[in-house]
Amino acid sequence: MTTLAMFSGGIDSTAMLVKLLGESSDELRVHHIRMDNREMRGQAEGRAVEAIVAYCRGHYRPFRYSESGLEFRALEAIPIDYLSIAFVACQVAIDTPRCTRIAIGSLVADTDIANRSARQRRVFDEMYACYRARKLGEPEVEWSYPVYEIPKAKLAAALPADLLELTWSCRTPVDGVTPCLRCKACRVRQDLRIPAATAQNLAS
Numbered sequence: 001m002t003t004l005a006m007f008s009g010g011i012d013s014t015a016m017l018v019k020l021l022g023e024s025s026d027e028l029r030v031h032h033i034r035m036d037n038r039e040m041r042g043q044a045e046g047r048a049v050e051a052i053v054a055y056c057r058g059h060y061r062p063f064r065y066s067e068s069g070l071e072f073r074a075l076e077a078i079p080i081d082y083l084s085i086a087f088v089a090c091q092v093a094i095d096t097p098r099c100t101r102i103a104i105g106s107l108v109a110d111t112d113i114a115n116r117s118a119r120q121r122r123v124f125d126e127m128y129a130c131y132r133a134r135k136l137g138e139p140e141v142e143w144s145y146p147v148y149e150i151p152k153a154k155l156a157a158a159l160p161a162d163l164l165e166l167t168w169s170c171r172t173p174v175d176g177v178t179p180c181l182r183c184k185a186c187r188v189r190q191d192l193r194i195p196a197a198t199a200q201n202l203a204s
Contacts, residue, residue: 011194
């Protein structure tokens with residue numbers, strides 16, 4: 001059995017990755033989507049993901065890593081991330097032999113998470129059915145939320161300090177690489193007293 005972990009490089013998905021690596025013996029494929037839109041967070045998020053993947057490969061067990069990109073810079077509207085994740089997860093699941101589980105780093109405290117998760121799975125299911133009609137993919141794919149019930153503060157506290165500092169949270173970085181310190185994600189990080197990721201520590 002293989003678990004596909006959709007990975008953003010944030011605190012929640014990093015904690016999920018560490019949990020899967022430490023507490024599961026499943027084969028693991030970790031996939032990052034480069035979200036390129038007018039928020040301009042793709043570059044910094046990508047650096048964080050690269051650093052976290054390298055850290056986890058050096059400190060935990062082996063896993064497969066891949067990434068893909070969605071480019072929407074010409075659009076004024078910001079595409080809905082969780083729907084984009086469903087779309088890409090379907091493509092990657094079909095590309096992953098014996099993939100029977102999709103792992104998502106959502107938390108119970110996330111805004112409207114029950115409705116968002118249901119819509120996300122519905123998009124995935126409709127797309128996946130098209131592949132199953134062509135005899136592709138596994139008959140059943142389970143959705144898993146490994147850190148769902150764990151408060152963000154507890155997730156952050158459980159991560160090694162040097163790994164936690166590699167995570168990226170900012171939605172609207174200044175010049176694409178510097179945390180804005182104003183968006184909701186930055187404010188949550190400040191409330192938890194977690195140092196802001198910087199281009200310097202992501203490159204080191």
